[in-house]
Amino acid sequence: DIQMTQSPSSLSASVGDRVTITCRASQSISSYLNWYQQKPGKAPKLLIFGASSLQSGVPSRFTGSGSGTDFTLTISGLQPEDFASYYCQQSYSMSHTFGGGTKVEIK
Amino acid sequence: QVQLQESGPGLVKPSETLSLTCTVSGGSISGYSWSWIRQPPGKGLEWIGNIYYSGTTNYNPSLKSRVTLSLDTSLNQFSLKLRSVTAADTAIYYCSRETLNAFRGIIVFDYWGQGNLVTVSS
Numbered sequence: 001d002i003q004m005t006q007s008p009s010s011l012s013a014s015v016g017d018r019v020t021i022t023c024r025a026s027q028s029i030s031s032y033l034n035w036y037q038q039k040p041g042k043a044p045k046l047l048i049f050g051a052s053s054l055q056s057g058v059p060s061r062f063t064g065s066g067s068g069t070d071f072t073l074t075i076s077g078l079q080p081e082d083f084a085s086y087y088c089q090q091s092y093s094m095s096h097t098f099g100g101g102t103k104v105e106i107k
Numbered sequence: 108q109v110q111l112q113e114s115g116p117g118l119v120k121p122s123e124t125l126s127l128t129c130t131v132s133g134g135s136i137s138g139y140s141w142s143w144i145r146q147p148p149g150k151g152l153e154w155i156g157n158i159y160y161s162g163t164t165n166y167n168p169s170l171k172s173r174v175t176l177s178l179d180t181s182l183n184q185f186s187l188k189l190r191s192v193t194a195a196d197t198a199i200y201y202c203s204r205e206t207l208n209a210f211r212g213i214i215v216f217d218y219w220g221q222g223n224l225v226t227v228s229s
Contacts, residue, residue: 001168001169043203045219046216049211050210050212053208053210055215087151089152091215094165095154096157096214098144101151
């Protein structure tokens with residue numbers, strides 16, 4: 001099984017801040033990495049696929065990068081609606097796995 | 108617009124079988140893979156398994172011995188059975204559609220149900 005490790009597990013930030021979340025795979029997954037946003041009481045929503053491609057309708061302040069084992073999600077200019085949890089997920093193997101999540105809270 | 112809706116009991120007794128159904132509307136079940144994903148209260152997401160419209164299944168190795176997925180194309184539904192449940196199986200259970208993004212050649216979960224909280228308790 002491919003293990004996905006996210007860090008940090010939580011962070012506090014202010015509106016307008018630049019936030020970076022990292023995700024590390026236990027083996028190379030090329031660019032088979034997606035990012036999801038989840039707000040309380042809601043299902044996750046796809047933000048970025050293929051490590052760096054923005055899903056339609058997602059604001060351009062969200063960017064993804066990385067390949068192999070190390071990936072990052074960056075939010076440039078945090079907005080009030082961005083306070084949520086974020087999960088990475090690998091689709092390299094047939095057994096999909098998620099990272100443990102990062103909760104972005106208001107400072 | 109594709110919509111998914113989970114249905115099933117909200118309470119299951121320990122050692123019994125958890126059964127959930129996901130009904131797909133606004134689109135056909137054919138041509139896609141369909142997943143179940145769960146989330147214990149306050150915790151992260153865990154992929155349970157998926158079923159292709161042909162009936163081929165893949166399961167999370169940690170749950171494989173207790174899980175069975177099935178689908179009914181005539182009803183546009185797919186289902187989850189999880190046997191011998193314990194309190195550790197208490198979670199929100201989501202159904203989701205897997206789509207292959209042809210541009211990047213990657214599978215994504217693009218549509219999700221609203222989730223069904225299942226509590227395991229006597």
